[in-house]
Each structure stands twice: as C-alpha cells, then as structure tokens.
Amino acid sequence: MRILVVGSGGREHALCWAIAASPLCDKLYCAPGNAGIAAEAECVPIGVDDVTTLVAFARSKRIEFVVVGPEAPLVAGLVDQLEAAGIKTFGPSKQAAMLEGSKGFTKDFCTRHDIPTAAYGRFRDVAAARSFIYARSAPIVVKADGLTAGKGVTVAQSVDEALAAVDEAMVGGRFGAAGAEVVIEEFLEGEEASFHALVDGAHAVPLAAAQDHKRVGDGDTGPNTGGMGTYSPAPIVTPAMAETIMARIIRPTVAGMAADGKPFKGVLFAGLMIGRDGPKLIEFNVRFGDPECQVLIPRLMSDLLPGLIAARDGQLKNFALRWRDDAAICVVMAAQGYPGAHKRATVIRGLERAAKVPGVYVFHAGTAHMDDQIVASGGRVLGVTATGPTLADARDHAYQAVDSIDWPDGFCRRDIGWRALTPGAATGSA
Ligand code: AMP
Numbered sequence: 001m002r003i004l005v006v007g008s009g010g011r012e013h014a015l016c017w018a019i020a021a022s023p024l025c026d027k028l029y030c031a032p033g034n035a036g037i038a039a040e041a042e043c044v045p046i047g048v049d050d051v052t053t054l055v056a057f058a059r060s061k062r063i064e065f066v067v068v069g070p071e072a073p074l075v076a077g078l079v080d081q082l083e084a085a086g087i088k089t090f091g092p093s094k095q096a097a098m099l100e101g102s103k104g105f106t107k108d109f110c111t112r113h114d115i116p117t118a119a120y121g122r123f124r125d126v127a128a129a130r131s132f133i134y135a136r137s138a139p140i141v142v143k144a145d146g147l148t149a150g151k152g153v154t155v156a157q158s159v160d161e162a163l164a165a166v167d168e169a170m171v172g173g174r175f176g177a178a179g180a181e182v183v184i185e186e187f188l189e190g191e192e193a194s195f196h197a198l199v200d201g202a203h204a205v206p207l208a209a210a211q212d213h214k215r216v217g218d219g220d221t222g223p224n225t226g227g228m229g230t231y232s233p234a235p236i237v238t239p240a241m242a243e244t245i246m247a248r249i250i251r252p253t254v255a256g257m258a259a260d261g262k263p264f265k266g267v268l269f270a271g272l273m274i275g276r277d278g279p280k281l282i283e284f285n286v287r288f289g290d291p292e293c294q295v296l297i298p299r300l301m302s303d304l305l306p307g308l309i310a311a312r313d314g315q316l317k318n319f320a321l322r323w324r325d326d327a328a329i330c331v332v333m334a335a336q337g338y339p340g341a342h343k344r345a346t347v348i349r350g351l352e353r354a355a356k357v358p359g360v361y362v363f364h365a366g367t368a369h370m371d372d373q374i375v376a377s378g379g380r381v382l383g384v385t386a387t388g389p390t391l392a393d394a395r396d397h398a399y400q401a402v403d404s405i406d407w408p409d410g411f412c413r414r415d416i417g418w419r420a421l422t423p424g425a426a427t428g429s430a
C-alpha cells in the first residue's frame with residue numbers, strides 16, 4: 001500500500017516507524033514530517049491544516065491509506081474531505097471529532113449516556129460563569145471549550161484564580177473563538193491515566209494503558225505542558241480496571257456516538273482520573289496521545305497497520321492485538337524555557353550514540369536538518385524511548401541515552417515514571 005501520515009511530532013515519528021516496518025507498506029509519505037521521520041518516510045512540505053493541498057497530494061500520489069496524527073485537522077474535517085475524494089483514512093469524521101473539539105459537547109454527551117465525569121456547567125455568559133464559581137468555590141477547574149493545544153485548562157486553587165481564568169478566556173479572548181464558551185467543572189481527586197482504544201464505529205479494541213507527566217518540572221511541579229514523558233504499562237490500570245473503563249466509558253461512548261448518528265472511527269483516547277469511586281473521564285482526545293503513542297507502539301507486538309485499516313473498514317469485531325510484556329518509558333527533551341519562550345535552531349549532537357543504547361528509540365518531535373546538522377525546531381524536541389523487562393530497566397536505558405545526547409539548550413525531567421517506580425506511590429498493583 002501507498003500510505004500518507006499527516007503530522008510532524010513524536011507521535012507521528014512513532015506511527016511512521018511502525019507503519020514503515022509493516023509488510024503491507026510499499027511507500028510511506030509524511031506531511032510535513034521532521035528530521036527523524038525522514039529516516040522512515042518521504043517528507044513532503046504540506047502543513048497539517050492545508051486540507052486542499054493534502055487531498056490533492058494524496059490523489060496525485062495515488063495514496064491508498066492516510067493516517068491523521070493531530071487533532072486540529074481532524075476537527076477541521078480532513079477525514080471527511082479525503083474520504084469524499086475516495087481515499088481511505090484512519091481517524092474520526094469532523095462530527096465525531098467533536099469529542100475533542102468541544103468540551104461542552106462531550107460533557108453533555110456524557111450526561112446523556114451516563115458516562116462518569118466531573119459535575120459541570122457550560123457558559124457563554126461571563127456573569128453566569130462568575131456566579132457559578134462563587135456558588136461552587138475552589139478548587140475548581142475552568143476550561144476553554146475548543147482546541148487550545150493543551151493550554152485552555154486552569155485547575156484553580158482559589159476563587160480568584162478561577163475568575164481570572166474566565167476573564168482571560170471570555171473577556172481577554174486569549175483563545176479566540178475556542179474560549180468564547182467555557183466549561184467549569186468539579187475538581188477530581190485521584191491518579192490520572194491515559195487509556196486508548198481503536199474504534200471502528202461500533203466496536204472497540206483496548207490498547208495498553210499509559211501514564212503521562214503533564215507538568216514541566218520534577219515532582220510534577222510547574223506549568224502544564226503537552227507532556228514531558230510517559231510510561232506503559234500504568235500500574236493503576238489493572239486488568240479489572242481496564243475492563244471497568246471499557247464498560248463504563250469506552251463502550252458507552254462508541255454506542256452513544258453511533259446512536260447519535262456520529263459513529264466514531266479512529267483512536268479514542270480517554271484522559272481519566274481514577275479515584276475512590278472508580279474511573280472518571282477528564283477529557284476525550286480523538287487521536288493518539290503524544291507522548292503516549294511513543295510508549296504504546298514499541299510495546300505492540302502485532303503489526304499496527306492492519307489494526308488501523310480494520311478500524312477504518314469497520315472490521316474490529318474479532319480483532320485482537322498482542323503486546324510485549326516489556327515496559328516502555330519515554331523521556332521528552334524540550335528546549336530550555338518550554339512551555340514558555342525558547343530558542344530555536346540550536347544544534348543537537350550525539351543522536352547516533354543515544355540510539356545505540358539497548359532497547360532505545362529516539363523519536364523526533366521537533367527537529368529539522370540544517371547544514372548537515374540536526375537542530376531543534378519546536379518546544380518538545382525529542383522523545384527518548386526505551387523498553388526493558390521492567391520499568392526500572394527501561395528508565396535506566398532511557399536516561400543513559402538522554403545523557404549521551406549533547407544538546408546544551410535542551411532539558412528533560414529526571415523523574416519520569418516515579419509514581420510507578422516509588423514503592424507506595426502508586427495506588428494500583430502491577
Ligand atoms: P486536559 O487538557 O483536559 O487534559 O487537562 C489538563 C490537566 O488538567 C489534566 O491532565 C488534569 O491534570 C487537570 N484536570 C483537568 N480537569 C480536571 C478536573 N476536573 N479535576 C482535576 N484535574 C483536572
């Protein structure tokens with residue numbers, strides 16, 4: 001098959017790495033890709049939001065299957081456009097992508113289909129939003145309704161902080177149209193987990209569970225980021241917990257979307273808070289997590305591509321995926337200053353040395369070639385991933401690889417996986 005992957009991050013590098021290895025793949029393109037992806041796929045300089053050019057490119061190259069990585073083109077309807085042009089595409093339709101595109105839509109959907117999530121209100125009126133915050137008090141969570149690249153959520157510890165978040169979104173217009181409506185919700189306590197399932201419109205196949213570290217600093221401190229590292233398996237997601245998540249959250253969502261005339265196909269990623277009364281949905285994403293994908297794919301023993309095709313074709317009913325027992329960990333290396341302002345085009349050396357550490361794959365998230373060198377071209381730049389028989393082995397190898405990378409302008413967290421690796425810190429059992 002002739003295949004096109006859309007995206008340019010670490011997630012897409014992991015997807016390209018798996019797809020390029022599939023015996024079903026003859027030719028792989030990635031739009032726009034990055035310097036690491038270029039080792040797996042022919043990169044073409046088309047932006048992920050340039051729907052017209054992507055469709056024209058897929059037509060001209062007789063692409064038979066497209067895999068869309070990031071949320072923005074999904075919410076914009078790229079899958080609908082490609083399918084209308086006769087090109088099979090993995091990912092949800094524009095309507096089904098509303099599960100990520102509008103937090104208010106998802107909250108109302110959960111209420112109608114009895115899916116456990118935090119109590120909430122939806123607001124387009126600033127005065128009403130303020131009264132709700134005064135009535136509920138803190139801690140409380142304020143979320144812009146639309147896509148904000150992960151920046152639209154404020155977990156407010158005080159009423160003033162919550163009011164400021166409402167003003168920023170609804171009065172200051174920090175998120176543009178995406179913040180014209182806000183969801184204000186109950187603060188949930190517990191441990192977070194990332195749960196993915198392949199979905200074909202009617203059936204769902206769970207993937208291995210993962211856990212993300214969202215805060216920029218060691219010990220889960222500092223501002224939220226797109227994710228500074230992940231590990232899989234997630235001890236809190238025991239087999240029994242995975243079944244509860246499927247029964248209470250994933251399957252009702254798949255059935256509910258089908259019943260509502262918006263059948264969901266693609267990968268459904270539930271961000272969960274697992275507390276005393278079981279798993280609750282924090283948010284849905286309609287694509288692979290980044291950097292969750294970077295730990296799921298190295299653990300997958302089965303060929304990924306037939307799974308993606310079966311999801312597109314509505315053929316997941318009797319589909320099964322096999323997983324390695326090995327654990328995986330991904331340490332994100334970001335540019336100094338991230339998630340704030342950071343330098344660009346700083347030179348990265350030692351990548352070949354890092355890749356030689358046993359069980360290590362260095363996925364590129366934001367890199368480019370410049371004068372025969374690899375330079376940083378984004379905030380999150382590398383996802384140094386390692387597998388090993390235990391999470392501790394994987395962690396040791398990942399940091400050994402990190403330490404062999406020579407990039408003075410980069411940094412990483414040194415404690416990825418701590419919850420699972422610190423006796424007594426995790427609430428579940430492996
Ligand atoms: P999101 O972008 O929706 O994943 O939210 C970013 C982060 O905010 C999540 O990973 C959680 O750590 C936190 N968060 C979001 N909603 C809640 C909530 N209702 N209760 C507690 N923490 C939350």
Ligand code: GLY
Pocket residue numbers: 212226227285288289290291292
């Ligand atoms: N790692 C969280 C996300 O992809 O949204």
